[in-house]
Amino acid sequence: MFPCGSMDLLFTPQVRPESSGLAIIHHSMYVCELPANHRFPMAKFPRVLHFLLQDQVITEKQVWVPEIASKELLSGVHTEGYLNNFISGRIDEKEQRRTGFPWSKGIVRRCRYETGGTVLAAEVALQRGLACSTAGGTHHAFPSYGSGFCLLNDLAVAGKYLMNSSSRNRKVLIVDLDVHQGDGTAFIFKDEPSVFTFSVHCGKNFPLHKQQSDLDISIEDGLEDKEYLFTVADHLPWLMESFRPDLVLYDAGIDPHWEDELGRLRLTDQGLYQRDFYVMKTVVSRGVPIATVIGGGYSKDIDKLARRHSIVHRAATQVWRECGM
């Protein structure tokens, strides 16, 4: 059912889970210190795993730990110059301001682990059909600069790597349902026929300077569960039929939620669950592997935010069960 063939796992995970349950990719280094009162909810990453374990959605045995993304891996997407400056801290004041992050060794490390996590999720998905990271979705990063809390483009790095890592070019579909357009990813793959970028986002929101994905659906402020789900359902099935991807990377951003501080849509928790379940079921039932990342979400209540980010993992668990994986 899933494409076999020789596959070199880039990573030898430090912990090889014994269970055959749904793979959850997580690293304690997904976090770093930020200045007090920084707007980015860094603390959410470990809390996502915490709630999945506490609520017994998963067990520790399902957790895979990625390695740090090497410079070589990152150079598939990012320029040599940017990577050198980024890793060694030569990002100037203006560039740092655009990313929203002050540079630190910690932030470099956590971004590299996050990217490593997305790549591992994609690899495990290819092996097992479905895998979910507890981070990822840094889609505003461009080849030579970061933007909007994104410093490295994890989805692009994973897409590029997996596209090339088999004997014939793999086709990768990137489904980005974060409320902000995946502008970095769109730009990176604009001339790449093997990678299809699909973004559903709120038009009147950051970034105002939009790129052109292979398919952009720009939606109005205030859209609610039903219309939003119709919008996704209008496009995903025919995309699967016409593009016929070998792998889907799914950005399950929760910022379309009505409580999100920066989003302007009105989805509920139930709507997010239905959306994620629909996307994963649609892909898995066609025998195509799918890896998920948590995408964006902004709230001062970290626990509420983390619980909401864990919706995709809960939906994935249900898909795993229903599809007898």
Place this chain on the structure above:
Amino acid sequence: MEAAEIDDILDDWFIESLKSYKDLHVYQLEHPTQVLEWTSRKTVCVAGYSSSRNEMLELRLPLKLLADENKGLCAERDFKVVHGGFSEGPICCLRHIPGTRCVVTNDGQSSDLQLWDLGGDDCDVIRRTGSIQGRSVSHTGSRIAAQRSTPPQVLHGAQSSNVQLTHLGTGETLYKLEADSEDPLSCLKFVGDTVFLASCCNGSFCIADTRTSAAPQVSPAPSGESVLWWTDASAAPQQACCKVIRLSSSGQALVSDLRNLGGTVCKAQLGIQTPPCKLEDVTVLWAPALDGCFSVSGFSGLVQIYDTSGWRTELQDTQPLFQHCGHAVSSQHTDDSVPPAITSHVWHPERLRTLLSAASDGSIHVWDWVEPERN
């Protein structure tokens, strides 16, 4: 500028604003306002100033801003119109009478006042209920001040020679200020229950008490070339710690203590590009809850916040603690090459760092700024 370049500037500012503000909400009025007046912790009045018919609106702040806890529960991020009405002329000054649903307005072209009822829960129409005739001819309009009192009264005047306290119900004159300056008033404000400040645009001001007919205490105009001055006084519960700030159109700021009207506690020179030339251009306000901080608008398309705590008695240059660039940045989307002017701004009476600002393009921002880290 290319559309993409403008978008980039807006995107940069959006990311910047995530760090500089705890909250920022933007609203667009159909017509710009020159007045921003709190009618409660949650509601504010605005009104048009065109030469003909103008709308007056009472707006409720976005619920999302007001909720200190459970912010996530409030999806409402917009201002909401709760009451509205029409005026046949421009509204250049608008004052709420505390403890009532009454506001008093002036059209900036005479010294007459109009009285309005904002309406209650059962009625969303703002109605004109009467008027008070002014005592003088004026082309700059009257200043209006009000303190909580029974019966409701309003203090008003266009020059210090015709400042009076008027009974709202009967129109009876309860008090007249003993002063003779014909210079237009720049500020009229209560600094205590019955004690008030009246300042002229030449920079002089006086302190008087509506309970007595004694002559007011006067602080003369600052020396130097004649320029325009704007004034604000902090309304402290006891008069003893009340401070007055005066700002000239050339950017000189003087702080005085009401215990020593003739002296200057400290001063500083603000950086000015173009001196404003009209009285209504500029707003200067002490922060109600941040000791020693004041705000200025009208010198550029920004609202600037200064901290006087480091100022000395010798004149020195000073830099703003914070600048709100929102109106200038978000107006880039229009084709106008001239950035909008800030027509008015006001501090929230209780929240430490929340301000409201309005611009000539009809935009209204409410923003809760983050104190920058000081080196």
